[in-house]
Amino acid sequence: MAKRILLGVVAILLLIAAAYASFFVAPTERTMGVIQRIFYFHAATAWAGEMTFFVCFVANLLYIWKRQQKYDWLGVTCAEVGLACITVVLITGPIWAHPVWGIWWTWDARLTSTFVLWLLYISYLLLRSLIEEPDRRALLSALFGVFAFLDVPLVFFSIRWWRTQHPAPVVMGGSGSGLDPTMSKVFFFNVFVMHVFVAFLIVERYVLEKLRHDVDILQREVESQ
Amino acid sequence: MSLLSNTATLLGKELRTEFRSRELLTTTVVFILVVLILFSFAISPTAEESREFGPGLLWLAILFAASLMLQPCFLREQTNDTLSSLRLAVSDPFSIFLAKLIANTLFLLLTEILMLPLFAVFYNIPILPKLHYLLLVLFLGSLGISIAGTALSAISAQARMRELLLPLLLLPLLTPILVVSATVSVSLLDREPIVQWKGIAFLGVFDFIFLTALWLFGEYLLEE
Numbered sequence: 001m002a003k004r005i006l007l008g009v010v011a012i013l014l015l016i017a018a019a020y021a022s023f024f025v026a027p028t029e030r031t032m033g034v035i036q037r038i039f040y041f042h043a044a045t046a047w048a049g050e051m052t053f054f055v056c057f058v059a060n061l062l063y064i065w066k067r068q069q070k071y072d073w074l075g076v077t078c079a080e081v082g083l084a085c086i087t088v089v090l091i092t093g094p095i096w097a098h099p100v101w102g103i104w105w106t107w108d109a110r111l112t113s114t115f116v117l118w119l120l121y122i123s124y125l126l127l128r129s130l131i132e133e134p135d136r137r138a139l140l141s142a143l144f145g146v147f148a149f150l151d152v153p154l155v156f157f158s159i160r161w162w163r164t165q166h167p168a169p170v171v172m173g174g175s176g177s178g179l180d181p182t183m184s185k186v187f188f189f190n191v192f193v194m195h196v197f198v199a200f201l202i203v204e205r206y207v208l209e210k211l212r213h214d215v216d217i218l219q220r221e222v223e224s225q
Numbered sequence: 226m227s228l229l230s231n232t233a234t235l236l237g238k239e240l241r242t243e244f245r246s247r248e249l250l251t252t253t254v255v256f257i258l259v260v261l262i263l264f265s266f267a268i269s270p271t272a273e274e275s276r277e278f279g280p281g282l283l284w285l286a287i288l289f290a291a292s293l294m295l296q297p298c299f300l301r302e303q304t305n306d307t308l309s310s311l312r313l314a315v316s317d318p319f320s321i322f323l324a325k326l327i328a329n330t331l332f333l334l335l336t337e338i339l340m341l342p343l344f345a346v347f348y349n350i351p352i353l354p355k356l357h358y359l360l361l362v363l364f365l366g367s368l369g370i371s372i373a374g375t376a377l378s379a380i381s382a383q384a385r386m387r388e389l390l391l392p393l394l395l396l397p398l399l400t401p402i403l404v405v406s407a408t409v410s411v412s413l414l415d416r417e418p419i420v421q422w423k424g425i426a427f428l429g430v431f432d433f434i435f436l437t438a439l440w441l442f443g444e445y446l447l448e449e
Contacts, residue, residue: 064445112400119397126393130384140380143442144394147376150438151398154431158401162408162424 004203011193011200018044018193026186035099042092044190046114048198049085052078053117053149055202060145063138072138073209074202075145076128079121081201085194086118109160116155120148134216228323231315235324242301243332253294253336258343260286265347272349279348280410283340284403288370291333292392295374298325299382308447318444322375326439329371330364337363355413358420362413365428366406372435373398379446401431 022040029036056078063071093111094104105111124145131137179187243249264282268274302308311321341359345352352359374395381391409424 116400123394154401158404
């Protein structure tokens with residue numbers, strides 16, 4: 001318990017530091033101006049969210065292999081936390097894109113595959129809510145999770161190779177070339193902080209899922225008496 | 226070898242069940258036809274536009290039709306609980322999937338071949354010049370739809386709201402098929418047709434990846 005509170009406090013302090021760094025330490029971008037500062041938050045959340053989905057995929061595989069409930073709890077936890085991250089990404093993206101590109105949305109590879117990823121994990125959670133029996137729910141959703149994760153690179157490359165005939169409005173340098181050293185330091189600090197924060201969310205949600213399971217068992221015991 | 230002979234027997238069973246009633250085929254053909262006509266009403270395309278959008282609409286109609294057509298695939302086995310007997314009868318449960326997905330691919334292809342002439346007439350697109358390539362794309366696309374669809378219909382058959390759930394699970398998963406098949410078909414049906422081998426290879430890769438995943442994880446899908 002104490003460890004969880006400590007992790008929470010650290011995560012929130014780090015978040016405040018990361019926000020300070022993005023607003024006051026990083027230099028203002030020359031062409032995009034102040035709006036570019038959303039990048040530190042937007043891209044860091046995206047990285048953390050994708051990492052979470054990867055953990056979800058591993059948890060799904062482990063569940064299919066080992067059939068231990070803890071992997072099912074980890075799977076649903078990561079799916080929900082990852083979905084929250086990607087939702088933030090899908091909201092902050094257009095806020096950045098509109099002033100810079102002049103449009104809210106474009107069907108380019110990264111945007112589209114992120115959006116399909118979001119849809120797939122919504123289906124994953126939906127599927128879970130529609131199967132009553134716990135073991136069957138765990139197994140079937142783990143299997144769907146594996147299929148969904150395999151699909152994501154295919155979506156990305158199909159869009160990249162066949163849908164982006166016109167080069168997408170290219171202003172976003174991303175984390176790639178030509179990032180100012182201070183900017184890159186601030187960015188990687190943000191990425192680190194987001195991972196810590198997401199780890200905190202995962203731990204909390206995991207404990208909640210475990211508690212739910214315990215309550216279920218207790219309830220059944222009471223009913224059987 | 227038992228995998229092949231089991232699959233052949235089960236495939237025979239799937240085909241017999243369908244061709245006794247032909248319910249699935251008739252409804253799917255009518256469904257695709259209705260959707261294609263409604264699309265045409267909704268956008269009323271000119272000759273150029275229908276060349277540009279027609280193939281995409283055709284694939285969209287196929288996708289919608291498939292998400293309905295794959296519904297009874299495992300549901301049918303539930304009514305008399307024949308699935309457990311099937312699982313006892315075969316040594317490798319993968320043959321159940323293989324038989325079902327081959328049957329589904331055949332059904333889809335058959336409906337597509339029936340629809341193609343009507344599509345050509347309604348959308349004023351000559352399909353004959355590159356017909357064999359178009360059939361290849363239709364085959365690889367339908368195979369991909371059937372592989373993913375058969376796997377997911379085994380999942381959705383065990384959930385509540387299954388009729389709605391299957392399209393929700395399946396359609397986002399099939400995004401790559403839709404994107405690539407539609408693009409390749411557009412360039413095949415263009416005034417100066419081009420065969421996009423890269424796209425055709427991509428469809429093959431999609432089929433291969435999901436077939437391998439089904440082979441690895443199929444038996445868990447049928448666990449009681």
